Amino acid sequence: MTNSDSSALTIFNTYKTQNYESKTIELRSPILHIGAEFSQLNPFEYVQVGTKIYLPNPEALAQALLKQGGRFLQDYMATIENKESITSLIKVAFGDAWQDKLKQISDLRPLWTQDEGQTISMLRPMIRNGMGQLYIPGSSIKGAIRTAIANCFLNHQVPPNQGVSAIESELRKRLSQGGLGNNQQQKFVDDTLFMDNWFGDYSLQYQGKEYHPRSLQNTDILRAVKVSDTSPLVKQTRKNKRGKKVGFNNSPVVAEVIVSSRFQDWLAKYKAPLYVEMVRNVRTEFTITLDQEMLSWFHHNQGIDIPFSTIDDLLRICQEFAQQQWDKQVEYWQNLRNNRHRGKSLNFDRVWDNFYVKPDCPYTLRLGWGSGLFGTTINHVFASDIQQQIRDACGIAAPNFAAPKSRRTVVNSQGDIQYVPGWVKLNVRG
Template structure:
């Protein structure tokens, strides 16, 4: 919908703006391409390289090997042998006559597995090839946290519909078979409650009223701005114990997808090879336009649950705690499996990770957060969550939803980490 000049609203000067330091043990934010073809990356025993394909093509053309490269692309073949034949055993150090690196170090990652990497999932990069966290990813997680908070505290903020009413409508959708359709599933939350929570507002600006649900103007999240993070550049620091630690370390790790058997013994489902960042430390800016916030009036008198940036951090932290408690319960019940299709599913380190009663993180971001982190599922009845999963995802009758989890293997081949947990610290 195109907003006419008479309807468009100019944003005023931001009232609150804070820099926030974001730290995370390990995370992955997906790129536009969910999986890379074999010719789009090259692996050695210790690193994974992502070539500048335009520069690579020119260099191969100069060596008369361009047609071989084109054939590899058409066949989706690995290009390692072609690179060795064209540039020698140390092909990753090759530069053009102009000094341009064909395999820039900034776009390479440590290889944390001895296995041959297949169907690699890359991390998002900016136009300079640098890893970063998009502001849209952070803002989307904040939006989910606000929705969860409003529905959990519905009486305090005069929220409609009730969670029980949402559950009733969901059951109707399930009975009609609507949830199984991908497009309807995508917009199901918006139809049932998200639109009412975030866009069912009218605005009053300079004595002009803008009715509810007129384009993006009436979306409450317009009052919140989140910048992209600073690039995740590899760096060194010394921790409190005097040990040198590498920050923002890009790695390609084996991610274990596991579930459980009826007796709660861990069950191996698959391995996924994913580019991730270990020991994340970066900054972004969170802004709240309190003047704009004052324009919003909900048509059903729902109260806005935040007025300051501190309020937003509190809302995110409460949602993180709910997820943390659910993950603790899940992992405490899972039993190790020493021989699961050749995998040693030992989750002792994961259980230790969740031992703290108070969640030390503010939000969970990106890949691996699952249903509990991207929806309000933790407010729904267990049976209904399982029905939604069975209708819209992979069926697992008689099991809780979500049934599976993703955990990350260290360079030593031990199941060590869970992705996505992030801590915010106001600078």
């Protein structure tokens, strides 16, 4: 390292010490799923053996098939090309030892089901890091924090001419003129309506001079916030205070997820089952770093105050948003009536008892798949008719029903509907 490099590093470390606030955050969740690049696995990517799901390492499987000789490797390539199941090929290639070979080259996921004859036709995988380990990307956490901040702006900061009524008026206008555009435009309609203004309409004041960058990327206040990826979700034994084993943390499973809605009289309605790779009893950590000096450079061009200056402020903002989501869910679940529909018993008593019976939200944020419109947008603040029209324009239309209409709940290993995905608790590490 040259003297100039050493000097630059010293200056940078001094700047960090003086201006960075950094905290390690413990993240806990009953159960969650963060989607992977591909929404479902192909038949050649997993093997089901009763209530066990094997996810073979493709490279290891290819090498093992090559060692067996013959056409096994070529046949494997053909099954991939044709998107067919590899189960029969593995049985033929490895004979009586095929299950032992699968265990050696695969990740094992128990299937939560009481029906050992249940066949999985579609499986949604969870995201993995470059080492093939399950984790939660910092971008997912930061995206949820951004939505919570937008909710805070709307609750406390924006002037009336930019508040809920103004946004609703513009939404009504756009919807009356033919909707929210094509699928690509729908994804970013909130940016043009309010997000660009709240997060990007800033000038920068630095060393006595004012700058007006043209790029919204340069004036986004969340440039001052860095969120790391979590530690890998490695399965670990969980013990009680006496040191006795009571289960596992970060336990990966394949769970049946019930997609349900309701009839007009609030009787539960069964829509579909999904089989999803999820992580149970999540215990991990990540780091939030706030550059407080950089944040001080930002001055909103319309005088809106930045609602945070510390990491504790960010967590408080997340908690406020979580409580508002929670209130909406409580309203839904206290009205829903258990029902038997299409041969499925829809008994949601455990969901109510384990989650929404509590008026105060015990969680800080909702992450990932299953969090729905209320978890990923500020849709909850709009009038119900606008919520419905946005849902109908951007998702699956359900005329005359409140949005969101459907909910996703997770079936436990005993076959009971018990969990709600995505609720997470964030605590600052001592």
